[in-house]
Amino acid sequence: MKKKSVIVLGGGPNRIGQGIEFDYCCVHASYALREIGYDSVMVNSNPETVSTDYDTSDRLYFEPLTREDVLSIIEKEKPEGVIIQFGGQTPLNLALSLEKAGVRILGTSPGSIDAAEDRKLFKELIDKLKLNQPPSGTAVECDGAIKIAHEIGYPVLVRPSYVLGGRAMEIVYDDEDLKKYMEKAIWASPERPVLVDKFLEEAIEVDVDAVSDGKKTLICGVMEHIEEAGIHSGDSACSLPPYTLSEDVINKIKQQTYALAKELNVVGLMNVQYAIKADIVYVLEVNPRASRTIPFVSKATGVAWVNIATKVIMGKTLDELGAKEVTPKHFSVKEAVFPFIRFPGVDPVLGPEMRSTGEVMGIDDTFGIAYMKSQIAAGQNLPLKGNVFISVKNKDKRSIVMITKKLHDMGFGIFATKGTSEALNHNDIPAKLVNRIGEGRPDVMDLIKNGELSMIINTPSGKKPKQDEISIRAGAYTHLIPLITTVSGAQAAVAGIEAVKKHELKVKPIQDYI
Numbered sequence: 001m002k003k004k005s006v007i008v009l010g011g012g013p014n015r016i017g018q019g020i021e022f023d024y025c026c027v028h029a030s031y032a033l034r035e036i037g038y039d040s041v042m043v044n045s046n047p048e049t050v051s052t053d054y055d056t057s058d059r060l061y062f063e064p065l066t067r068e069d070v071l072s073i074i075e076k077e078k079p080e081g082v083i084i085q086f087g088g089q090t091p092l093n094l095a096l097s098l099e100k101a102g103v104r105i106l107g108t109s110p111g112s113i114d115a116a117e118d119r120k121l122f123k124e125l126i127d128k129l130k131l132n133q134p135p136s137g138t139a140v141e142c143d144g145a146i147k148i149a150h151e152i153g154y155p156v157l158v159r160p161s162y163v164l165g166g167r168a169m170e171i172v173y174d175d176e177d178l179k180k181y182m183e184k185a186i187w188a189s190p191e192r193p194v195l196v197d198k199f200l201e202e203a204i205e206v207d208v209d210a211v212s213d214g215k216k217t218l219i220c221g222v223m224e225h226i227e228e229a230g231i232h233s234g235d236s237a238c239s240l241p242p243y244t245l246s247e248d249v250i251n252k253i254k255q256q257t258y259a260l261a262k263e264l265n266v267v268g269l270m271n272v273q274y275a276i277k278a279d280i281v282y283v284l285e286v287n288p289r290a291s292r293t294i295p296f297v298s299k300a301t302g303v304a305w306v307n308i309a310t311k312v313i314m315g316k317t318l319d320e321l322g323a324k325e326v327t328p329k330h331f332s333v334k335e336a337v338f339p340f341i342r343f344p345g346v347d348p349v350l351g352p353e354m355r356s357t358g359e360v361m362g363i364d365d366t367f368g369i370a371y372m373k374s375q376i377a378a379g380q381n382l383p384l385k386g387n388v389f390i391s392v393k394n395k396d397k398r399s400i401v402m403i404t405k406k407l408h409d410m411g412f413g414i415f416a417t418k419g420t421s422e423a424l425n426h427n428d429i430p431a432k433l434v435n436r437i438g439e440g441r442p443d444v445m446d447l448i449k450n451g452e453l454s455m456i457i458n459t460p461s462g463k464k465p466k467q468d469e470i471s472i473r474a475g476a477y478t479h480l481i482p483l484i485t486t487v488s489g490a491q492a493a494v495a496g497i498e499a500v501k502k503h504e505l506k507v508k509p510i511q512d513y514i
Contacts, residue, residue, distance in 0.1 A: 003039045005058070006106065006314070007074065007082045009091035010044025010051050012065045021292040021359075023049040025086035025306045030057045032310035041077050043070060044087075065090050067097045074103055081106035083313060085268050085289035086306065092117075092289055107268035107313040108288045116264060116286045119195055129259050132282045134200055134275070138193040142182040146175055148196045155199040157230075157352060160192060169352040171199050171230055203229040203277040204245070205284070207238060208257050209297050210270045211305055211323070213312045217261040218325050219254055220269075220305045221297035223334070226371075226492045229275045229284075232354040234292055237335045237374065237492065240300045241327055243367040245276065252281050260286055269294065269309045293334070296361055300332035302514030330513045331367045335360050335374035340477045347470040348477050349460050349485050363513055368499025371492050380482050382493055384501055386454025387413040389434065389444060390420050391472070392487070393461035397423040399487045400457070404429050406494050410501060412454075415447065437468040448475045455482045457490045 008029050011022040027050050030040040042057035045064050050056055059077075063069045065087070074082065081104035084091040095110035115121040119138050126133045137148035149156045149172070158181050159169035172178045182194065205228065209220040224242035225233065242250060257272050264270070264286070271291030273284040290306065298305050308323050336356035340348035362373025375382050388407055392400050397420065408414055408429050416424055416431040424431040435443040447453050456476045460469060476483040484490045 003037065005039035005041050005077055005079045006033050007041045007043060007070075007077060007079045008033070008051075008057070009065060009070065009082060009084050009087045009094070010042060010046065010049070011087040012044065012090045013046050014048060020049065021295050022086060022088040022290065023051050024295040025290040026051040027056055028304060028306035029083060029086050029310045032307045033314070034058070035307075036311060036314060036316075038080070038314070041073075041079060043073055065094065067094055067101070070094060070098065071101055071103070080104070083107060083310070085309075085313075088289070088292075107309075108264070108266050108270075112264040112266065113288050116288050119193070122286070125260075125263060126283055129256075129263060131256055131259070132280055134198040134282055134284070136195065136197040138195055139182075140193050142179055145178055145182050145194060145196055149175070149178055152196070152198045155201065157195075157197045157199045159195050159197075159352070169232075171352060200229050200275045200277050200282065203275040203282070205229040205231075205233065205236065206242070206245070206253060206274040206276060207233055207291070207293055208253060208272045208274065209291055209293055209305070210257050210261055210266075210272070211268065211309050211312060211318070212261040212266040212270065213317045214265060214267045216318050217258045217266070218318055218323055219257060220294070220303070220325075221301060222250055222253060223293060223297070226333075226488055227350065227486050228488050230352060231350045231486070232352055233273060234354040235336045235338075235350050235356045237333060237371070237489070238293075239367060239370070240297065240332045240334075243331065246279075249276060249279060249281065256281060256283065264288055268313045269305065296332070296334045296359070299361065299510065300363070301326040301328055328513070330363055330365050331370040333362045333367070333370045333374040335362070335378045335380075337378050340474075344478055345474050348473050348483060363510060366499055366503070368495040369503065369505060372496035372500050372505065375482075375493070375496065382482050382497055383412075383454035384497060385411060387415055387447075387452055388455045388457065389415045389447060389453050389472075390424075390431070390457045391417040391444075391469075392420055392457065392459045394419070396459045396487050400424075400490070401427045401429065403457075403487070403490050403494050404431070406498065410498065415444075415453070417444070437471055444472055445475055448472070448479050448481065451479070453481055455484070455493075457484045459485055459487060 008026050010026045033040040039058040041059045042051050043061045044051050061073050083106050084095055085107050095113050099105055099110045135152040139145035155171050155173045158172050205225040207223040211218050221240045223238040223240045225236040225238045227236040266288050269290045271287045275282045275284055337358035339357045360377035362370045364370040414431040415434045421431040421433045437443050
C-alpha cells in the first residue's frame with residue numbers, strides 16, 4: 001500500500017534575499033515528514049542545494065516553481081497537502097492561486113498570509129490588536145506619494161509591495177528625491193502600490209522567530225540587530241539573546257508576538273520585525289513563514305525548530321512534542337558576508353536594499369568575544385593595535401567621542417578629517433588631522449595605500465554619498481582594511497577588541513554551549 005505523501009515547495013534558484021537558509025528548512029521538513037510516516041515529495045529547481053540531492057526526499061521533482069508545474073505534480077502525486085512556508089517568498093506567492101485551484105495548503109492559511117502581506121489588511125490587524133506601527137500609506141502615482149510623505153513627515157521609507165530582499169527600497173528625505181523614485185517606479189499600479197512608511201531614525205531593530213500550533217505559541221529566539229533600523233535585516237549583524245534591550249522591552253516584544261500569531265491563526269513558523277525607539281515597540285512587518293534567521297536560531301538555541309514546526313503543521317501540538325522556549329546563557333552573533341571585494345570601486349555601504357550573499361556566526365559566553373568571532377568568520381579581522389581613521393557625519397560626532405576614547409585608551413593612534421578631529425580634540429582625544437581627497441597631500445588615500453591604517457570608521461554623510469567617501473570605503477575593501485560604516489557597528493567592534501585584549505580568544509565545540 002502506497003504511503004501518504006506531502007509536497008514541500010522549495011525556494012528555487014538562489015538569489016539575494018532567498019538562498020540556502022530556506023534549503024535548510026526544506027531539508028529538515030523532509031526529514032521530519034519521514035519521521036512521522038509520510039513520503040516527502042520535494043519540488044525545487046536548484047542543483048546547488050541539499051534539498052535536490054537524490055536521497056534527501058522520497059521523491060524529487062526538479063521543476064520550476066510555477067502554478068502550472070506545481071499543479072501538474074499535485075495531480076500526479078495526489079498528496080495529503082502542500083507545505084509552502086519553508087521556501088521563502090517564492091512558494092508564498094503561489095499560495096492563493098494554489099488554494100483557488102483546490103489544493104490543500106498545510107499550516108498557516110493563504111488568507112492569513114495575505115493579511116500579513118497586504119498593507120491595508122495588515123494595518124487593520126495592527127489597529128485591532130492596539131499595537132504601534134510607523135505611520136504609513138500607499139500610492140500608485142507621484143502626487144499621492146508626496147501627499148502621504150507630507151502627512152507623516154520626512155524621512156520616509158519607500159518600496160514596492162510584495163518584494164524580496166528589500167529590492168528597490170530607499171530612504172527618501174525630500175520631495176525631489178521622492179519624485180525621482182516614483183518616476184523610476186514604472187511597476188507601480190493599483191495591484192502593486194508603492195508603500196510609503198515613516199522612517200524611524202536611530203531605532204533599534206529586532207527580529208523574532210516563533211512557532212505556533214494554532215493555539216499555543218513559543219518564541220524560538222529574539223535577535224537584537226547591531227546596525228540600527230534602516231539597514232536591511234539580512235545585512236545587519238544580530239545578537240541572540242539581545243545585548244542591550246531591557247527585560248521589560250523583551251517581554252513587550254514577546255507578548256505582541258503571541259498576540260499576532262493568535263490573530264493570524266499561525267500554524268508553523270512566523271517571523272516578526274520590530275523597531276524600538278524611546279522604549280516604544282513598533283511592528284514593522286510580519287511574515288507567517290520560516291525566515292532566513294531560522295537556521296541561526298536553531299544553532300544558537302540547540303533546538304531543531306523546523307522539525308517541530310513541520311510536525312505542528314501535520315497536526316501535532318507543541319505540548320505533545322514537549323517543545324519549550326529556550327533563552328541561551330551564551331551569546332550568538334550572526335554576521336552577514338558581503339561580495340564587495342569582487343566589485344572594485346563599488347560603495348560598500350549598507351542600506352534598506354539587501355546586498356549580502358551569505359552569513360556566519362560567532363558563539364561565546366560574552367557578547368564582545370562572540371562578536372569578534374563573527375567578524376573573523378566573515379573575513380573582517382578587527383585589529384588589536386595600530387592606527388584608526390575616523391570620519392563621521394555631523395549627527396554621529398557626539399556618539400563617536402566615547403568610541404574613539406576607548407580606542408585611544410587601548411593604545412590606537414587616531415587619524416581624522418577636519419570636522420571629526422575638531423570634535424575629538426575638544427574632548428581631549430588627540431587626533432591627527434588628515435587631508436580629504438583633493439585637499440592636499442598626504443591625504444587619506446595615501447594612508448590607505450601606504451598600509452598605515454589598521455581600521456576605518458566612516459559613516460556616510462548626507463542623503464547622497466560624496467565621491468571622496470565612496471573612494472575611501474572602496475579603498476578600504478581593496479586593501480583589506482576592516483571598514484565600519486555605522487556607529488552601532490563601531491560600538492560593537494570596540495566591545496569586541498576590548499574583550500579580546502582582556503580575555504584570550506578561545507574556541508570550543510558548539511555542543512559545549514548547548
